[in-house]
Amino acid sequence: EPEVTQTPSHQVTQMGQEVILRCVPISNHLYFYWYRQILGQKVEFLVSFYNNEISEKSEIFDDQFSVERPDGSNFTLKIRSTKLEDSAMYFCASSDPGTSTSTDTQYFGPGTRLTVL
Amino acid sequence: QKEVEQNSGPLSVPEGAIASLNCTYSDRGSQSFFWYRQYSGKSPELIMSIYSNGDKEDGRFTAQLNKASQYVSLLIRDSQPSDSATYLCAVINTDKLIFGTGTRLQVFP
Secondary structure, eight states: OOOOOOEEEEEEEOOOOOOOEEEEEOTTTOOEEEEETTTSHHHEEEEEEETEEEEEEEEOOOOOOOEEOSSSSSSSEEESOOOOOEEEEEEEEOOOOOOOSSSSOOOOOEEEEEOOO | OOOOOOOOOOEETTTTTTTTEEEEOOOOOOOOEEEEEOOOOOOOOEEEEEEEEEEETTTTTEEETTTTTTEEEEESOOOOGGGGGEEEEEEEEEEEEEEEEEEEEEEEE
């Protein structure tokens, strides 16, 4: 069964450093998302991406964040200058608008645990 | 601010019992509703989606939706210890998921 994959599973970085989190969405999906979950808190939306551009972003997704689809398979989240409060699990998700059952069901990857020291 | 509310639990049920998980949402215009299961340290795993008022059954799981009351529930029949996890209710708003805080379910043998 196709699945969303994410690398790395765990990333440790120093405050102020740049990190890039990588995702490979399900191959025929066209909508891509990033969410994050701070330990003990709810899953929060960061950004959605369709047709090579951001379709929506939350107020968390400030100028320090960017997303890119550099090729036909990868979808990346970059944090330019990490802060302590960026420590969280980051989940990538994708959905397929073309299925007959649902156009909005999102499937999640296993996540990247980001630790900022 | 569009909200999804859940009781954080824990909800403790004996093995074989029915577990009932509840969720309310604030946006009356919401059309798509989801239940995800999340084991500790893992990602959300889709259990069910529901779009119409009434019940939707899938194996041991039944989702119930009442749009007039802005209420979604998940019933788990014949609960197993492996069902012990946090259950997340989520609602679509534009194209993003709005999650509740989740209800922690504990199934004891």
